[in-house]
Amino acid sequence: MQMQKEIFTVGEVNRYVKALLQQDLQLQRLLVRGEISNYTSHSSGHLYFSLKDKSGSIKCVMFRSNAQRLQFQPAHGMEVIVAGYVAVYERDGVYQLYAEQMMPAGAGALHQAYERLKQKLEAEGLFAAERKRPLPFLPAKVGIVTSPTGAAIRDMVSIIQRRNPAVSVYIVPAIVQGKEGIASICQSLDILYQQDMDVIITGRGGGSLEELWCFNEEAVVRKIGESPVPIISAVGHETDVTLADFAADVRAATPSMAAELAVPVQSQLQQGLLLRQRTLLQRYETYLQYKRMQLEHMMQHRVMQKPEVLLQEQRQCLDDIAEGLQKGMQTILQQKQQQIAAAAQHLNALSPLQVLSRGYALCQNEQQQIIRSAEQVEIGQTVNIVLEQGQLSAIVSGKEETV
Numbered sequence: 001m002q003m004q005k006e007i008f009t010v011g012e013v014n015r016y017v018k019a020l021l022q023q024d025l026q027l028q029r030l031l032v033r034g035e036i037s038n039y040t041s042h043s044s045g046h047l048y049f050s051l052k053d054k055s056g057s058i059k060c061v062m063f064r065s066n067a068q069r070l071q072f073q074p075a076h077g078m079e080v081i082v083a084g085y086v087a088v089y090e091r092d093g094v095y096q097l098y099a100e101q102m103m104p105a106g107a108g109a110l111h112q113a114y115e116r117l118k119q120k121l122e123a124e125g126l127f128a129a130e131r132k133r134p135l136p137f138l139p140a141k142v143g144i145v146t147s148p149t150g151a152a153i154r155d156m157v158s159i160i161q162r163r164n165p166a167v168s169v170y171i172v173p174a175i176v177q178g179k180e181g182i183a184s185i186c187q188s189l190d191i192l193y194q195q196d197m198d199v200i201i202t203g204r205g206g207g208s209l210e211e212l213w214c215f216n217e218e219a220v221v222r223k224i225g226e227s228p229v230p231i232i233s234a235v236g237h238e239t240d241v242t243l244a245d246f247a248a249d250v251r252a253a254t255p256s257m258a259a260e261l262a263v264p265v266q267s268q269l270q271q272g273l274l275l276r277q278r279t280l281l282q283r284y285e286t287y288l289q290y291k292r293m294q295l296e297h298m299m300q301h302r303v304m305q306k307p308e309v310l311l312q313e314q315r316q317c318l319d320d321i322a323e324g325l326q327k328g329m330q331t332i333l334q335q336k337q338q339q340i341a342a343a344a345q346h347l348n349a350l351s352p353l354q355v356l357s358r359g360y361a362l363c364q365n366e367q368q369q370i371i372r373s374a375e376q377v378e379i380g381q382t383v384n385i386v387l388e389q390g391q392l393s394a395i396v397s398g399k400e401e402t403v
Contacts, residue, residue, distance in 0.1 A: 080102050
C-alpha cells in the first residue's frame with residue numbers, strides 16, 4: 001500500500017475538519033430539539049450536556065455569557081430547543097453543538113412561526129441581497145426608533161456624539177415589546193420616513209425571545225423593508241437574529257455597534273484626510289520632479305540648443321518634396337502627351353481628308369449632304385466637289401445608275 005506524500009498532524013486534521021464545518025452555513029445557525037442528558041453546570045459558569053432523541057445524541061456546550069441569559073433552569077430529562085452552531089473541539093477531535101440560546105420545547109411554536117414567515121418573505125424577495133444599500137459615508141442626520149427609557153438609546157446617542165458631534169440625532173420613541181409594540185414601531189418609522197434622514201437605526205437591547213418578538217412580526221418586518229434610506233437593525237445581543245435583521249440593509253449585533261456603523265469617527269476622518277493630503281503632496285512633488293528632469297533633458301537636446309537646425313532640416317524636406325513633385329509632374333505630362341499623340345494618330349487615320357489625299361473626292365448636294373448614289377441627283381443639278389486641295393462646283397450633265 002502506497003502512503004500519501006503529505007503527512008498531517010492530528011491537530012492539522014482537526015483544524016481542517018473544523019474549517020470545513022465553518023464553511024457550511026446550515027451548520028452555523030441551527031435549531032435542534034432534544035432531551036437534555038448528562039447535564040453539568042461547571043463552576044466556571046459554562047454548561048455541558050448532551051441532546052438526545054430516539055435516533056442519536058450530540059454533545060453540547062453553552063458558555064457562561066450565554067448561560068447567564070437563560071430564563072429557566074435546565075435539568076436532566078428536560079426537552080428543549082437549542083439555537084447554535086456546530087464546530088469541532090480541536091483538543092479532543094470531536095464535534096459538538098455550541099448552544100447560544102435555549103428554551104423549553106413548548107416555546108417551539110414561536111420558532112415555527114418564525115420559520116414560516118421567514119420562508120414567505122424570503123420567497124417574495126424582501127431579504128434579497130440586491131436590495132441592500134450601502135450606508136452613507138458621512139451622514140448628517142441619523143434617525144433612531146427605540147424605547148426612550150432603555151440603555152440602548154443612551155448608548156447610541158453617547159457613541160454618536162462622541163464619534164462625530166456634528167451629526168444630528170432624531171429620536172422617535174416607540175414601544176419595543178408586547179402586542180402594542182407592533183403598531184408603535186411602524187408608526188415611529190413612518191414619522192422618520194417623512195423626514196430628510198441619511199440613515200435610520202431601529203432596535204432595542206437584549207431580552208427573551210418573547211420580548212424581542214415584535215421584530216419578528218410581519219408588519220414590522222415589511223415596514224423596515226419600506227425604508228426610503230439605508231436602515232440598520234440592531235435587536236438584542238450578538239446571538240439574537242430577528243427577521244428585522246434580514247429586511248434591513250445592515251444588521252448590527254447590538255445597538256452600540258449600530259451607532260458605530262452609522263457614524264464614522266470625526267478624528268479618524270480628519271486623520272484620513274491629512275494622510276491623503278500628504279500622499280497627494282508627495283505624489284505631486286514626485287511628478288513635478290519627473291517633469292523637471294524631462295525638461296532638463298529636452299533643453300540639452302541639439303534642437304533646443306540650435307533651433308535653426310530644425311528649420312534647416314525642414315527646408316531640406318521641403319526641397320525633397322518639391323523635387324519629387326516636379327519629377328512626378330514631368331512623368332505625368334509625358335504620359336499625357338504620349339496618350340494625346342496616340343489619339344491624334346488614331347483620329348487622323350479615320351479622317352476623310354486622309355482619304356482625299358489619295359486622289360478621292362467628296363460630292364455634296366446644295367444642302368451639303370454627301371452624295372453616295374447617282375439616284376440622289378438629277379441632271380442639271382449643281383453639286384459641290386471637295387478635293388484634297390480646294391473645291392469645285394459642277395452641273396450634272398449626265399448620270400449612270402448602277403444596276
